[in-house]
Amino acid sequence: MIRIRNVSHKIGPAPILHDISLDIPKGGITALIGPNGAGKSTLLSLIARLAVLREGEIHIDAMKIGEVSDRELARHLAIMAQSTHVSARLRVEELVGFGRYPWHRGRPGPGDRAIVESAIERFGLGPMRHRFLDEISGGQRQRAFVAMAFAQDTDYLLLDEPLNNLDIAGARSLMRLLRQMADEDGKTVVIVLHDINYAARFADRIVAMHEGRIAANGAAREVVTDALLRDVFGTDAEVSLHEGHPVVLV
Ligand SMILES: Nc1ncnc2c1ncn2[C@@H]1O[C@H](COP(=O)(O)OP(=O)(O)O)[C@@H](O)[C@H]1O
Numbered sequence: 001m002i003r004i005r006n007v008s009h010k011i012g013p014a015p016i017l018h019d020i021s022l023d024i025p026k027g028g029i030t031a032l033i034g035p036n037g038a039g040k041s042t043l044l045s046l047i048a049r050l051a052v053l054r055e056g057e058i059h060i061d062a063m064k065i066g067e068v069s070d071r072e073l074a075r076h077l078a079i080m081a082q083s084t085h086v087s088a089r090l091r092v093e094e095l096v097g098f099g100r101y102p103w104h105r106g107r108p109g110p111g112d113r114a115i116v117e118s119a120i121e122r123f124g125l126g127p128m129r130h131r132f133l134d135e136i137s138g139g140q141r142q143r144a145f146v147a148m149a150f151a152q153d154t155d156y157l158l159l160d161e162p163l164n165n166l167d168i169a170g171a172r173s174l175m176r177l178l179r180q181m182a183d184e185d186g187k188t189v190v191i192v193l194h195d196i197n198y199a200a201r202f203a204d205r206i207v208a209m210h211e212g213r214i215a216a217n218g219a220a221r222e223v224v225t226d227a228l229l230r231d232v233f234g235t236d237a238e239v240s241l242h243e244g245h246p247v248v249l250v
């Protein structure tokens with residue numbers, strides 16, 4: 001479980017997160033939604049320790065953020081940040097291989113290579129494994145980054161808007177892969193999603209953020225409502241139900 005207690009965060013003088021307390025249970029997919037600027041990326045960065053936690057506490061299972069070592073954390077939690085800056089002169093298989101670094105620290109063994117192979121296979125990267133990152137499409141690159149996080153083989157996987165740049169086929173196939181990782185491999189996936197319909201369709205629970213606070217938290221049907229669209233997203237788009245899943249009609 002990721003246990004967040006009384007977390008506040010400022011960037012410079014500007015308050016970004018206000019006294020957030022939230023439990024993200026182990027297993028399944030938790031989607032974080034909310035308008036731009038709500039604080040989703042900031043919260044993810046604090047959990048993954050990409051930003052320094054100054055107020056409040058975050059535990060990942062028994063590990064306390066701020067006390068656990070980088071290496072220990074990297075063996076339990078992988079993050080794909082919203083913007084990824086990695087040299088384009090890197091081949092797909094090298095990028096995926098980086099995911100193993102916290103385990104072998106520069107000396108990959110047969111076990112590391114086997115996991116990289118399975119990540120390449122699972123994410124359909126075989127045909128482009130020798131290509132450079134700037135020689136593949138945005139969607140393929142996105143998949144390669146998720147494959148790197150998968151190769152890290154952590155219990156927790158944090159993904160910040162991984163569907164950006166993906167067309168509908170790419171987005172659905174990535175969400176199905178994440179579903180498989182949660183259902184078959186027992187991973188805990190925390191994913192920031194821009195599109196509420198993907199969250200409602202694929203996630204087990206949804207946390208909505210608004211202006212640095214948690215606005216709603218629960219099953220899709222409890223969270224994705226006309227009231228949420230009005231109060232949090234500031235739109236009068238309507239919610240309909242399709243096979244039990246809420247669907248936002250745009
Ligand atoms: N490096 C930064 N400097 C100043 N303000 C920032 C910085 N990063 C984020 N913010 C502000 O923090 C707020 C939350 O941002 P963010 O966590 O990226 O939101 P979200 O991911 O939900 O769109 C926004 O108001 C944003 O402008």
Ligand SMILES: [Mg+2]
Binds near residue numbers: 042082
């Ligand atoms: Mg963001």
